[in-house]
Amino acid sequence: MASNFSGSLTQDSDEVTEMYCEECDRHGDGYATAVAFCVECVDYICVTCQRYHKRQFKTHKIQDSNSMPQDFYFEKCSTHPGQLVKFFCSECNKEACQECKDNDHVNCSDVNHLPTLASDIQKSDELINFSKNMDQLSKDIKDTEKLLNAKSEVIKKQEENATEACKEQSNKLIATYKQHHQDLVDEFDKKMEETIARLKKERLELIQKLSEKERNFEKKVRTAETNMTQEVVKTNTNFKELKFEHLNLVGNLKALIVDIEQAQKLGQNCELFIKLKLAKQMCKHIQVTSDQIQNSYIQRYKLKESDIQQTSQSLEDQTRLFSFNKVHVSDVEKKIAFNCDINHEFGSITSLLVLSEHTLLALDYNNRCSLVIFKLKKSNAECIKETKFKNQPWGITKVSDYKVAVTFPYKEKIRLITFSEEMKVLDITDIPGNGCCFGIAYSNNHLVVSYNFTGSIKILSMSGKIVKSFDKDDNGQNLFAYPRYLTVSPDNTMIYVSDCRTHTVTCLTFDGKVKAIYKDDQLEYPQQLTVDEYGSVYVCGGVSNNIHQLSHDLTKVKILLDKNHGIDTPTSIAYCQHTKRLFVGMYGNGKIKAYNVTLE
Structure with missing residues (x-):
């Protein structure tokens, strides 16, 4: 057979007819x-x-x-x-x-x-033997095929039985597994029911216990509230009693006036005589109570808020649920009202002093070098005397009703001046100033004096002997840079010093211990300062053009006066306890302004 190999080298049929070259x-x-x-x-x-x-x-x-x-x-x-x-x-x-x-x-x-x-x-024998072997192999294959089919049936049956057994076992395993889970859930449900029952019982017991505690705590709070209310009510008992007494006196006086008028009409002279004497006595009592009412201080207080973040246990254990802090009278803001202008041909006023409710003293430092005395009236003031000096005076303080002390810094002396009741000079005594002395205050038969250039405060005897001197704190640091003015507290326990270089006011004891320092961005170049009967401190801001009201511990209360009140470069200030007037001397325009001061 031959084959045709033109493309794929093989024919579509397995029969080959010819071979190629x-x-x-x-x-x-x-x-x-x-x-x-x-x-x-x-x-x-x-x-x-x-x-x-x-x-x-x-x-x-x-x-x-x-x-x-x-x-x-x-x-x-x-x-x-x-x-x-x-x-x-x-x-x-x-x-x-x-x-x-x-x-x-x-x-x-x-x-x-x-x-x-x-x-x-x-x-070939190979093919003959192979054919014989193939016949035997064919027979063997058939026998093997029968055996294979038989074994396949056994395997199939085994597989069916195994599959069924696996399925049955799987179902049992899944059912058992689910049952275990259900048992766990049932056990948990049982425990939950028991726990809920126990918790309900405990909750009921807790509610009963807490209700009892709430009743006791509410009773405790209400009692504390009542006690605090009573304590608050008692705070101003004296004023209430004074008010009641005053109203009774006024009522009785009105009744007496009616009786006097009736006695006049009826010509009952004896009755008129007695009633008139009683009325005059009652008028004196009314005047006394009126003065007391005007000068009495209503105690302010501020309730201290409780810490609402406390636990119930800490609230139960707390012995004092309510408390209030009494507000120091010097912390109470003052109201201010213009009273009058006091005009005089001043050069520059360095210090003011209220000697009595009718007398104001002013020092003119530059031009006139004098002590000017004003007689104070209700709405104005009159210059009644001017005493000239050869040297420039700076600070002044009251020693007694008719005696003052004046500093002469560049002569390093202090002059004690005694006046008569008519404010005529009776005596002048000079004592050593112990340096360039500026500010001055009197306390317990001693003079407290500030020294600008040495940055110190000295306490002098009335003869000018140095008793104490303060210039360093406990750490050896300078207390002051340029202490210009000073004053003392009403109880003579504290000294207040203004420092115009550090722009501060310092409070220190008579032993030189610093208690407080006031510094504020709105206080520049502090000058003279004064105190009132309540302990409030008033200080001039010479460059900031304002008057600061401070508490006795130098806490800022408010800016009492500023440019809106006519304040212009204030350098001197004085307070009259009797008339409740504040006098402020201006460096720039040479005026003194008087203001009425009342508690808010």
């Missing part, structure tokens, strides 16, 4: 039918190639179409797709193409042409 196929000369076979080259060749082959290889044995191998094998080599498988190596038991033979089997001794080897395969 390998030489033409190898050189790409197209398809040509093979008519001969070269035994030495192991190639099928066509008529044309046979003619050339005989010329070139004369010794090669050529078989014609009748004698050449007719069992053609058209499989291509898997390693060399362009080569036909034409050989078989018996040593390697492996087929090969020409390139495989030349390369891979060069050392093999039993490599033969495949069609030649296969030419007698039909009559």
Whole structure:
């Protein structure tokens, strides 16, 4: 049989009718039918190639179409797709193409042409034995197939039984697992019911216990509230009693006036005489109570808020649920109202002093170098005397009703001046100032004096002897930079000093211990300061153009006066306890302004 290898090298059918020329196929000369076979080259060749082959290889044995191998094998080599498988190596038991033979089997001794080897395969013992073996193998295969079918049935049955058993076991496992979970849930539900029952019982007991505590605590709070209310009510008992007494006196006086008028009409002179004496006595009492009411201080207080973040236990344990802090009278804001201007031809007023409710003293430092005395009236003031000095005076303080002390800084002396009731100078005594003395205050038969240039405060005897001197604090630091003015508290326990370089006011004891320092951005260049009967401190802001009201411990209460009240470079200030008037001297315009001061 031959085959046509034009494209795929094989026909669509397994039947091969002819062989092609390998030489033409190898050189790409197209398809040509093979008519001969070269035994030495192991190639099928066509008529044309046979003619050339005989010329070139004369010794090669050529078989014609009748004698050449007719069992053609058209499989291509898997390693060399362009080569036909034409050989078989018996040593390697492996087929090969020409390139495989030349390369891979060069050392093999039993490599033969495949069609030649296969030419007698039909009559070979190998095929006969193979056929016999195949018959036996076929019988064995049938027997094996029967056994395989039988065993397959057993396996199938086992698989079915195992599947069923697994399914049954799975269902049991899942059911058991779920039942365990359900048991846990049931057990938890039981515990939960028991816990809920117990908690309900405990809750009821807790509510009863807390209700009792709430009743007791509410009773405690209400009692404390009542006690605190009573304590608050008692705070101003004296004023209430005074008010009640005053109203009774006024009522009785009105009744007496009616009786006096009746006695006059009826001509009852004895009755009129007695009633008139009683009325005069009652008028005196009314005047006394009126003065007391005017001068009495209503105690202010502020309830201290409780800490609402406390625990119930801490509230139960707290012994004092309510408390209020009494507000010191010096912490109460003052109301101010303009009273009058006091005009005089001042150069610069350095200090003011209220000697009595009717007398105001002013020091003129620059131009006149004098002590000016004003007689105070309700809504104005009159200059009644002016005492001139040879040197510039600075500070002044009251020693007694008719005696003052004046500092002369650049003469380093202090002058004690005694007046008569008519404010005529009776006596002048000079004592040592112990340096360039400026501010001055009197306390307990001593003089307290400030010294700008040494930054110190000295306490002097009335003869000018130094008793104490303060310039350093406990840490050795300077107490002051430029202490210009000072005053003392109403109870003579504290000294207040203004420092115009550090812009501060310092409160210290008579032992030199600093108690407080006031500094505020709205206080610039503090000058003279004064105190009222309640302990409030008033200080001039010479550059900030205002008057600051401070408490006894130098806490800022308010800015009492400023430019809106006519304040312009204030340097001096004085307070009259009797008339409740504040006098402020201006450095710039030489005026003194008087203001009425009342508690809020």
